[in-house]
Amino acid sequence: MTRGGRSRVVAAVVLGAGLAASAPPAAGQGRLEIGVGVGAISGYQIGGAEATLTANTGSGGGEFTLFSIESELETAIALDLRLGWRLSRIFAVEAGLGYATPNVATQVTGDVEAGSRSFDTALSQWIIDGSVVVHLTALEAVDGRLRPFLVGGLGYLRQLDDGSVLVASGRAAHAGGGVKYALWNPADSWIQRVGVRAELRLLIRNDGFDLEDRRRTSVTGHASVFLAVF
Amino acid sequence: MVLAFVLAGASPLEAYLKLGFAQDPDQVLRWGGGPIRYFVGDRDLPGVSGEAFRQAVGRAFASWEAVPTATATFTEVGFTGLSPLSEDGVTTVGFEDVFDFDDRVLAVTSLLTRTGSGEIIEADIAFNAAVAWSTDGQSGFDVEAIALHEIGHLLGLGHSAIGETELRPTGGRRVIASGTAMFPIAFSSGSIEGRRLHADDRAGVSDLYPTPEFQQATGSISGRVQKGGASVVGAHVVAFNMQTETLVGNFSIGSEGRFVVAGLPPGPYLLRVEPLDDADPDSFFQDSDTVDVDFRVGFASQIVTVRAGADAVADLEVVSK
Incomplete structure (x- = not known):
């Protein structure tokens, strides 16, 4: 599954590069796009675990649960830095760096001696990703100022605890879409466009901090300002 | 040299007593090098032949030896008719008739150590011959499970407290569950649940006899x-x-x-x-x-x-x- 997904993305990149050679970006678009934004990453369950002992045969045998835990990576504010290179009027490639400090909320339940407890642990989370952006030029509006786009790619996930100790690393595939709105198109400047961008992504994580090593899905929403130059 | 006893078996009341180590608390008790050579008592008891006992004890030694992150190894030398508690420079595992300890004690491990270094030079495991034993889990206390616990002491491990018990109305404690072979109270008679090592046991023996990989990993x-x-x-x-x-x-x-x-x-x-x-x-x-x-x-x-x-x-x- 994972290998297949990666192959599709690579194919998209190649396709994008091919189109870029045949259709150079339009004047006034800017080849290099720099964006800084803020958003949110939705929380999700990262699984549970049980501390079990071996039960005495006289107690019925099997397992004896000392306590159970359930953990959730809570919704967090995320900062986003993007660097894009426009290959053509339609296609662009982007590199992104995302940072968030999600809280790991852990519930201890059923402790035979302590009952239920809960506590929080802060994580620092970094995602470095690469994306292909497809601008939907046919859907442009407001004199070309409003431009919808689709985006998809792969990233590397790194999660540290509050002592900067690596807790987990993993991969994160994303797919989504959004709009860019040009606020300013200076006619004769190395700055080609200044605008705002809003997007939603579906984020599918493999590995990372997870008690059950399962694939997890979350949603990210971002709003950013961008600057397109050259 | 110092002789210390570790009483670590269960009893009809399923409670243990322990004399503890007469050692400097900062001193680590462990063998200097392997393999650890041991003899097995040749006595037959009702329900447990000498050969069945030897095989059960051998399986318990093998469980400890199979811990991949520890270097402890053992060699069975053969049968012996000597008492396991005799201070003779020979490590022996066998049944003992005269038990000077609390009659609830299932088995005891004695360690002969070198003063100063803490090096173990002899360790004997005596099973209380007055207790009903079994090697097939049908009835009586399981030889392999108790041997597994005692061999932990033979290696220098103390008791672990990962387990839950409850007080008996008639006195003593009954184990509800355990998460280590080194819990001081054994499972009930007829149970073979105590035959396997847990993470706590593996960490303990690996801490005493670590492979280079264990320390790095x-x-x-x-x-x-x-x-x-x-x-x-x-x-x-x-x-x-x-x-x-x-x-x-x-x-x-x-x-x-x-x-x-x-x-x-x-x-x-x-x-x-x-x-x-x-x-x-x-x-x-x-x-x-x-x-x-x-x-x-x-x-x-x-x-x-x-x-x-x-x-x-x-x-x-x-x-x-």
Whole structure:
């Protein structure tokens, strides 16, 4: 599954590069796009675990649960830095760096001696990703100022605890879409466009901090300002 | 040389007593080198032939030897008619008729150690011949399970407290569940649940006899246990690996109530601290008068991340009952 997904993305990149050679970006678009934004990453369950002992045969045998835990990576504010290179009027490639400090909320339940407890642990989370952006030029509006786009790619996930100790690393595939709105198109400047961008992504994580090593899905929403130059 | 006894079996009342080690508490008891050579008593008891006993004991030794992160190895020399408790420079595992210990004790391990270095030079395991034994799990206490526990002592391990018990109305304690072969109270007669090693046992033997890979691949958690600013001695601290669901424990000791839980694979851990009230504190500490059992079970306030080859620090605060 994972290998297949990666192959599709690579194919998209190649396709994008091919189109870029045949259709150079339009004047006034800017080849290099720099964006800084803020958003949110939705929380999700990262699984549970049980501390079990071996039960005495006289107690019925099997397992004896000392306590159970359930953990959730809570919704967090995320900062986003993007660097894009426009290959053509339609296609662009982007590199992104995302940072968030999600809280790991852990519930201890059923402790035979302590009952239920809960506590929080802060994580620092970094995602470095690469994306292909497809601008939907046919859907442009407001004199070309409003431009919808689709985006998809792969990233590397790194999660540290509050002592900067690596807790987990993993991969994160994303797919989504959004709009860019040009606020300013200076006619004769190395700055080609200044605008705002809003997007939603579906984020599918493999590995990372997870008690059950399962694939997890979350949603990210971002709003950013961008600057397109050259 | 010093002779010490570890009483570590169960009994009809399923309770243990322990004399403890007459050793410097900072001294680590372990063998100087392997393989550890041992003889097996040749006695037949009702329901357990000498050969069945030898095979059960051999399986227990093999379980310890199979721990991939420890270097302890054993060689069975053969049968012997000697008493297992004779101080003869020969390590012997066998049945003993005259038991000078509490009649509830199933088995005892005696260690002959070199004063100063703590090196074990002889270790004998005596099974109480007055107890009903079994090697097939049908009836009687399981030889292999008790041998597994006693061999842990033979290697230098003390008791672990990962287990739950309840008081019997008639006195003594009954084990409800255990998460280590080194829990001081055995499973019921007829049970073979005690035949396997747990993460706590593997961490313990690997800490005593580590392979180079073990030291590089594991880390530890250390800290202090305090109650209202005062040190707590004898608190049982258990590290729960949230991903592998394994438990490894140790105790807070010394005037500062410090603990170290070692041999932990890297990963996120939850620390649980509990009073030592599931067995007699004498089963764990020679000087049990300082053991504080007046506090509630608690947890560390955060997940603790263990790195390979590193120590993670986490202090624990507990409150009185």
